[in-house]
Amino acid sequence: MLDAMPEGHTIHRAARLQGRALAGRRVAVASPQGRFAEGAAVLDGRRLERIDAVGKHLLYRFEGAPALHVHLGLFGRFLLHEGEAPPTASPQTRLALAADAEGEGQARRPAVTLRCSGPTACELLPEPEEAALRARLGPDPLDPTAGPEGFAAALARRRAGIGQALLDQRAVAGVGNVYRAEALFLTGLHPDQPAPTLRDDDVEALWATLRELLRAGERQGRIVTIAAADRTRPPSRLRRDEALYVYRREGLPCRRCGTVVRAWPLGGRRIFACPGCQPPRPTG
Numbered sequence: 639m640l641d642a643m644p645e646g647h648t649i650h651r652a653a654r655l656q657g658r659a660l661a662g663r664r665v666a667v668a669s670p671q672g673r674f675a676e677g678a679a680v681l682d683g684r685r686l687e688r689i690d691a692v693g694k695h696l697l698y699r700f701e702g703a704p705a706l707h708v709h710l711g712l713f714g715r716f717l718l719h720e721g722e723a724p725p726t727a728s729p730q731t732r733l734a735l736a737a738d739a740e741g742e743g744q745a746r747r748p749a750v751t752l753r754c755s756g757p758t759a760c761e762l763l764p765e766p767e768e769a770a771l772r773a774r775l776g777p778d779p780l781d782p783t784a785g786p787e788g789f790a791a792a793l794a795r796r797r798a799g800i801g802q803a804l805l806d807q808r809a810v811a812g813v814g815n816v817y818r819a820e821a822l823f824l825t826g827l828h829p830d831q832p833a834p835t836l837r838d839d840d841v842e843a844l845w846a847t848l849r850e851l852l853r854a855g856e857r858q859g860r861i862v863t864i865a866a867a868d869r870t871r872p873p874s875r876l877r878r879d880e881a882l883y884v885y886r887r888e889g890l891p892c893r894r895c896g897t898v899v900r901a902w903p904l905g906g907r908r909i910f911a912c913p914g915c916q917p918p919r920p921t922g
């Protein structure tokens with residue numbers, strides 16, 4: 639499917655769910671496909687302390703070892719299986735984590751298998767390289783300690799339109815093609831408006847909107863941007879084509895003003911916007 643690159647909410651949700659299943663346990667680590675065999679040997683049998691998400695990157699913290707860095711990219715996929723008898727690993731499985739069942743009664747934890755195939759990155763990341771990775775990334779709206787200041791500073795340094803800047807992970811980490819279109823619609827911003835010309839209140843509204851949308855996506859495991867006032871059913875019951883305002887709705891009437899939604903290439907992907915709700919603004 640086109641535009642299937644996971645956005646930050648998917649990665650943060652994966653960190654939460656995988657962490658719930660595996661954190662605190664001794665984990666068998668393997669690379670059935672072989673390309674991560676050396677790294678897997680370093681981690682095999684160690685205790686997994688926790689899993690952190692930073693933008694679209696995952697960092698698995700094992701006791702006494704460098705972090706395991708995974709970036710799914712466009713084709714990477716996870717399979718998390720709880721209980722005995724997981725499905726057989728495919729020959730494409732780059733990374734396999736497994737923990738045996740343990741504990742009794744309420745404290746019992748089932749056997750867990752986590753597999754990852756097709757990631758862009760699956761590597762050990764020593765501390766200096768992790769610091770370098772973090773330094774390359776803009777603030778992550780799902781990081782509770784991040785605020786709009788870093789985002790504003792990054793936008794002020796870019797010449798590109800705001801729609802292009804939102805896909806630049808150095809400006810903001812974790813935003814992908816769906817959220818950029820929807821957040822610009824919800825804040826009434828034209829995607830081609832040069833990022834440095836955004837007013838402070840626009841930057842703050844955009845940051846708040848991104849944070850709210852990504853948080854909802856993390857909870858729900860899907861992207862629903864339609865506000866309560868614009869929908870007739872609870873978010874969980876919306877069909878895919880009812881859940882968004884403008885993304886992939888080119889040629890259709892805007893849900894708010896009826897103007898035909900437009901699409902054009904911007905930053906290597908297609909942007910979708912409503913000319914009525916997101917008019918170009920005079921910039922001074």
Ligand SMILES: [Zn+2]
Pocket residue numbers: 892893894895896897912913914915916
């Ligand atoms: Zn509109």
